[in-house]
Amino acid sequence: MNITKSTISILFLSILFTAQVSAQALKTVVKNAQELDLAIKSAKPGSHIVMANGVWTDVVIKFKGEGTKEQPIVLEAETPGQVFIEGQSTLRLGGDYLEVSGLYFRNGYTPKNTVIDFRTDEDNVANYSKVTNCVIDGFTQPDRDFKDHWVQLYGRHNELSNCFITGKSNPGPTIRVFLGGNESIYNHHRIVNNYFGERPRLGGPHGETLQIGDSYTSMTPSYTEVENNLFEKCNGEIEIISSKSNFNEFKNNIFFECEGSLVLRHGNYAKVDGNVFIGNDNSTAIGGVRVVNTGHWITNNYFYKIRGNEFRSAIAVMNGIPKSPLNRYNQVTDVVIAYNTFIDNKTPLQFSVGTNVDKSDVLPASEIRSARPIRTVVANNLIYNEDASETTQVLGYNEVDGVTFKNNITNNKVEGDVDTDGGLTQQSIEMKKVSDWFYAPTKAFSDVYNGFEFETIDKDILGSDRTKNNAIGAVTFPYETGGIVNINKSEYGPSWYKAEVAKKSKTIKVTSAAALVTALGTANSGDVLEVKSGSYKISESLNIDKAITIKSSSKRQVKIEYTGAKGTALFLMLPKGNLVLDNVALKGNDTQDAFFNIREKHVYRLQLKSNKQ
Numbered sequence: 001m002n003i004t005k006s007t008i009s010i011l012f013l014s015i016l017f018t019a020q021v022s023a024q025a026l027k028t029v030v031k032n033a034q035e036l037d038l039a040i041k042s043a044k045p046g047s048h049i050v051m052a053n054g055v056w057t058d059v060v061i062k063f064k065g066e067g068t069k070e071q072p073i074v075l076e077a078e079t080p081g082q083v084f085i086e087g088q089s090t091l092r093l094g095g096d097y098l099e100v101s102g103l104y105f106r107n108g109y110t111p112k113n114t115v116i117d118f119r120t121d122e123d124n125v126a127n128y129s130k131v132t133n134c135v136i137d138g139f140t141q142p143d144r145d146f147k148d149h150w151v152q153l154y155g156r157h158n159e160l161s162n163c164f165i166t167g168k169s170n171p172g173p174t175i176r177v178f179l180g181g182n183e184s185i186y187n188h189h190r191i192v193n194n195y196f197g198e199r200p201r202l203g204g205p206h207g208e209t210l211q212i213g214d215s216y217t218s219m220t221p222s223y224t225e226v227e228n229n230l231f232e233k234c235n236g237e238i239e240i241i242s243s244k245s246n247f248n249e250f251k252n253n254i255f256f257e258c259e260g261s262l263v264l265r266h267g268n269y270a271k272v273d274g275n276v277f278i279g280n281d282n283s284t285a286i287g288g289v290r291v292v293n294t295g296h297w298i299t300n301n302y303f304y305k306i307r308g309n310e311f312r313s314a315i316a317v318m319n320g321i322p323k324s325p326l327n328r329y330n331q332v333t334d335v336v337i338a339y340n341t342f343i344d345n346k347t348p349l350q351f352s353v354g355t356n357v358d359k360s361d362v363l364p365a366s367e368i369r370s371a372r373p374i375r376t377v378v379a380n381n382l383i384y385n386e387d388a389s390e391t392t393q394v395l396g397y398n399e400v401d402g403v404t405f406k407n408n409i410t411n412n413k414v415e416g417d418v419d420t421d422g423g424l425t426q427q428s429i430e431m432k433k434v435s436d437w438f439y440a441p442t443k444a445f446s447d448v449y450n451g452f453e454f455e456t457i458d459k460d461i462l463g464s465d466r467t468k469n470n471a472i473g474a475v476t477f478p479y480e481t482g483g484i485v486n487i488n489k490s491e492y493g494p495s496w497y498k499a500e501v502a503k504k505s506k507t508i509k510v511t512s513a514a515a516l517v518t519a520l521g522t523a524n525s526g527d528v529l530e531v532k533s534g535s536y537k538i539s540e541s542l543n544i545d546k547a548i549t550i551k552s553s554s555k556r557q558v559k560i561e562y563t564g565a566k567g568t569a570l571f572l573m574l575p576k577g578n579l580v581l582d583n584v585a586l587k588g589n590d591t592q593d594a595f596f597n598i599r600e601k602h603v604y605r606l607q608l609k610s611n612k613q
Contacts, residue, residue: 029078033059040064046071051103053078057087060111062120067097069128077102080133080496091131094120098129102496105136110148113172115139119154125183130159133494138167147171147206154178159190164493166197168236169578173211174199179220179245189224195492196229198525198547199236200578201259207236213245215327218266220245227251230492233505233526233547235259238287238311243270250275254484257505257526261287261312266326269295274461274474276484277314278437279305279345280505282528287312290353291373292320292329297336300461300474304437306345310397314348315340319355319398320371329354331371339457341474342383343431343439346390349378351418352398374402379449382473383410384429384439391415393424406449409472438485444477446470509553513537516550523548531584535559541568541596544577551582562588569596 027048030036033056039049040061045068067073073095077083080102085091088111091100105115115136118126136150149172151160160175168174174196179185196209209231212224222245231253234240240258241250244266252274255262262277264270272289279286284307289298298315306314320331342348356363357370383393391413394400405423414424431439448454448470458466461474462483469476490498505526508519513536519529525546533556541564552558562570570586571579573595586594 036061040075043073045073045097048074048076050076050078051083053082055084055086056089057108059085059087059089061089061091062094063092063098063100064094064120064124065098066095067099069097072097072099072129074099074101076100077104080494081135090115090117092117092120093126093129093131094124096127096129098126100131101133102494103134105134105139107138109139109141110150113148114152115148115150117152117154118158119152125155126158127155128157129155130161131163132159132161133163133496135164135494135497136166137164140168141170144170149173149176151175152178153187153189154184156184156187157189158187159192160194161190162193162492162494164195164197164497166195167199169200171202171206173206173208173242174236175210177210177212177222177224177245179213179217179222185217185220185222187222187224189222191224191226192228193492194229195489196231196234198233198578200547201235201580202237205237208239208242209234209236210240211242211244212248213243213267215244215266218244218246218326220267221247222267223247223249225249225251226253228492229253230256230487230489231258232256233258235285235547239263239265239290243267246270249273252484254278254487256487257283257286259283259285259287261290261316263290264292264296265290266293266330268293270297272296272298272301274300274459276302276461277304277306279303279307281305281307282505282507284308284346285312287316288314288348290316290318291332291335292318294330294333295335297338299336299339299457300459301340302438302461302474303340303342303345303348305343306348309347310350310353313350313353313395314342314345315350316353317349317351317373317376317403319352319369319373321366321369322371324371325366328367329369332373333375335373335376336379336451338377338379338381338451338454339460339472339474340381341439341461342381342393343437344385344387344390345383347392347395348383349381349394351394351396351400351403355397357398370398372398372400372402376403377406377451378403378408378423379406379451379454380472381408382429382441382445383408383412383424384431385410385412388412394418394420406451407447407472409445434479435486440475440479441471441473441477444469445472448472517542520544520548531558533558535561537561537563538570539563541572542570543572543574544579545574547578549580549582550584551580552584555583557583557585559585559587562586562592562594564592566591567593569593571595 028039029050031052065073085105086107090110240260241262246267249271254276277288303314320329405420408424409427411429430442460476462480507528510531528549530553
């Protein structure tokens, strides 16, 4: 039988038209909460529920359904970034193969304890589902003491990707992974390509940006993957990431001026590979990696100007408690710290951090951190300091007798009380400045130590093949020109959301009241206004809409006198505003306020007295 080409073309077009009609039949545009709820209830594999552009206020989305790998059920914005979720709103997912995309949470807060929850209730979790290309910006509780989580992950094989999340100011981790119950262990969640923005200091615990598990599930296998995210000025507390479960991986993330550390707090066998930790000369609160427990591999990481000590040092290896309970500190054993690069850090390698043996006469035995790190290998690390006085590369708060040092090099003299048995030597090292914070060696240091399973470290931080050009440090020679040499903020979060490029914080000198007002307007978030000591009169409210520190330039106090109208405030705290006053006295009269929080109305108003500072 002969079939002409025209007949084949007609058949093809007919099939194509039928497919298009079928796809359109599965796409439902909804314009209000009632239509959305009805569309979710009637959804089937392949359905696309499209939320119409506009502001959706006080909406509780319970997204339940059963999609398939080939045909997920999708809930998406009509135009990414033009569907605004505001007021008291929340999103919950339950079922299999669900996708949410393009939503923008702003101008509100959750009425529950989560903004996005990968479960609809205790009995219905999400699996093989993802939230992607979404923004949560300042969607924080008006009561700073109310604890919640912005994203909770339950179930298995879920994903949070390409999202922009910033501005949480109340207690509770921004992202929390739960492992309670068999349905949520071995979860293999992926947290990838996100931007995690500023969190102000809380002044205590529960300000993590990411927490994976807790002390009671710390021996549980999680396998959560945290990869290729940018963390910028996440200053909520000392733990930016708190890993509290087994077999988690942290790869190729950038931590930009975050006042805290990636902490392997509980759980075992984490992989910390290819991450960048960027500090500065102004802060001793910016940390690197803190190590507790067993079997971690910390490789190919790059540490720049980490100036802190103990818990906030570049690598802080802790002492443990013998036979520790789950919620305390287990001994560090069988850890590998290899092929890392340290540039202009202050004492980058610190061991037996947190020891309190000297308190044994006042603390119970169950609280004494006396178990020193054992069976730990520190090898093939490169330590470079332009300051020739930085000669203490390794510091031990107890005897460092369970750590083996092999083939580590530094350009400065090797001094200090820790005997590395020749495992740390001084060599002539020349580094090339590639970007503001990235330095690469000008030659290869190829005398590497080949420890047990070191052949599995087959790439450097830029993806170069170590099997061909292996060398000491995170960066081999010749180095790749791509990778994470520069920070491009547009590579993280949704493609439709344009955010400012990450900037290094700077110090701005202020010598007059007018200069103080101007500096507040032009400063970037994270900047420090260093004010010459003396008295300054301010007649109008100062808007605080970013993270700003105002400090005296000397030991003498700066005095700010507010002469504004009755019922007004010196500092008007706006969304994203976070203010630190250092050695600053405030003065006014009985009719004014020091601070007024626009979200909380009068909750944090503080009367200024004319006769008191």
